[in-house]
Amino acid sequence: MQLDHLSPLTLRDPHGYSGKWHFYPEDVLPMWVADMDFPISPAIVQGIVERLQERVGYPQMAGDRQLLQLIIQQQGQHGLTGLTPEHLLLTTSVVPAIYASVLALSSPGDEVITQVPVYHPFLHALHEHHRVARYNPLLRTPTGWEIDFEHLESLVTPRTRLLMLCNPQNPTGRVFRRDELERLAEFALRHRLWVMSDELWADLIYEGVHIPIASLGPEIAQRTVTLTGPCKTYNTAGLGGGVAISHNRQIVAALAQVAKGLGGHPNVLSMAAWRAALEHAQDWLQEVRTYLKGNRDFITGFMAEHLPQVGYLPPEGTYLAWFDFSGAPFAQEVHKVMLERAKLGLNDGRIFGPQYQGWLRLNFATSRHLVQEALERMARVMQTLD
Ligand SMILES: Cc1ncc(COP(=O)(O)O)c(C=O)c1O
Known part of the structure; x- marks a missing residue:
């Protein structure tokens, strides 16, 4: 299965089907609503x-x-x-x-x-x-x-x-x-x-x-x-x-x-x-779960090395990473900053509870190179504001 080589060019389908890929402008990498960028199991199509x-x-x-x-x-x-x-x-x-x-x-x-x-x-x-x-x-x-x-x-x-x-x-x-x-x-x-x-x-x-x-x-x-x-x-x-x-x-x-x-x-x-x-679809699930765990571990390594000032605890499950930017100078408008400067479409923490201003949720169910791209964009924004 092609988990590693997905491209925004095909993920942003020409029909406008995907809510995730058509919500934000084309230069934004969308990593918000919780669906995966991976194709479903062929067994489901057949069913x-x-x-x-x-x-x-x-x-x-x-x-x-x-x-x-x-x-x-x-x-x-x-x-x-x-x-x-x-x-x-x-x-x-x-x-x-x-x-x-x-x-x-x-x-x-x-x-x-x-x-x-x-x-x-x-x-x-x-x-x-x-x-x-x-x-x-x-x-x-x-x-x-x-x-x-x-x-x-x-x-x-x-x-x-x-x-x-x-x-x-x-x-x-x-x-x-x-x-x-x-x-x-x-x-x-x-x-x-x-x-x-x-x-x-x-x-x-x-x-x-x-x-x-x-x-x-x-x-x-x-x-x-x-x-x-x-x-x-x-x-x-x-x-x-x-x-x-x-x-x-x-x-x-x-x-x-x-x-x-x-x-x-x-x-x-x-x-x-x-x-x-x-x-x-159990084999499909096994493969996807292993890949997602790899993405989770990649994020954990990246955050420790490049963004230690951002609060993050590795998730034990889900394909969601929950980041605390509340110590950043732009914490009040972190969602807007990431959208406009990093061109990243994430979920604003405030929707998950009134006290989570300054937090963001990232969906990592996509190819690793896109996860890497997202984190690098985040890190660049943080560097310019340090
Ligand atoms: C905890 C939880 N419940 C329910 C849903 C949505 O489920 P459905 O699409 O089946 O309504 C989600 C989607 O992200 C979820 O995270």
Whole structure:
């Protein structure tokens, strides 16, 4: 597979298909929204073509049985066992499942706790639906990001209903350890909170093991909805597809009720792609994961050597690098500076939580020479401003 030789000339497709490559002007290297520049597995293409050769009338509303079984099998490999198709609700993608979880598991005015920085639709779902977001900032320690359990405890009030977890974590790349997840589960049970655990990045990790919080015991399983989908692992964002999973069938029913009529029926091509991915794209995934780890290590080396003044902790998972420029003279407008002077299109840290002004997120799922080019552009801007 051609992972190493991608060129902006072909990535910026002439049709305007790619949101990432057509958002910024042509001289900007876009490394923002989280999809990969790599082509998808040929097995997925074949799965879609074969599905098109069958009738494409209305599918079964609950979803393709084989797909549901494959998802159950995949969750079982992560340790989330005892699932049947009745525990699964297919959604058009993961973001609608985030919104449905907020709507189903809390009411307007309720308080919801989440670690920040975090994937911005968590915060949008809360604000747009009049829930009160309570932030528990992750602590930066010399060895990595840690959960501040003391602060977490102080956030609980009689109105607290829901804990929103992102594991592996976007944007820090943390993969939470078993002891951390056990403490979070104990916390949620003691305060009778519901838990929404977005585990979309579970299969893109380089260190540690992914542990679904709902796998820690029957009690926490009864209070948790786990969300996932194919789009990060197999690079199929434009095809959609997601699933909300809970051992508690009342949670599944509550999500189905709020999503009713809005999500439509499952999309047959999206399901075919997801099935083909789970069945036949494991070699592709292995190759891509190894390459991404190489990119991660390259960034770690580059930052230490050329940009030690920029805060960075190597992500254990995801293909996202999270940079702290808050000590730079232009910290207030770092996104604009990188866009205008370095010609780099990154994500502004502020979207991941109000306190992350001066931070940037970089998507490194592209050829290494483009990652290198991006970091060199950053370093040049830093040199001119030193
Ligand atoms: C944690 C997390 N959840 C959900 C999504 C989006 O999922 P989807 O495209 O399936 O809606 C992303 C995309 O980056 C993500 O990082």
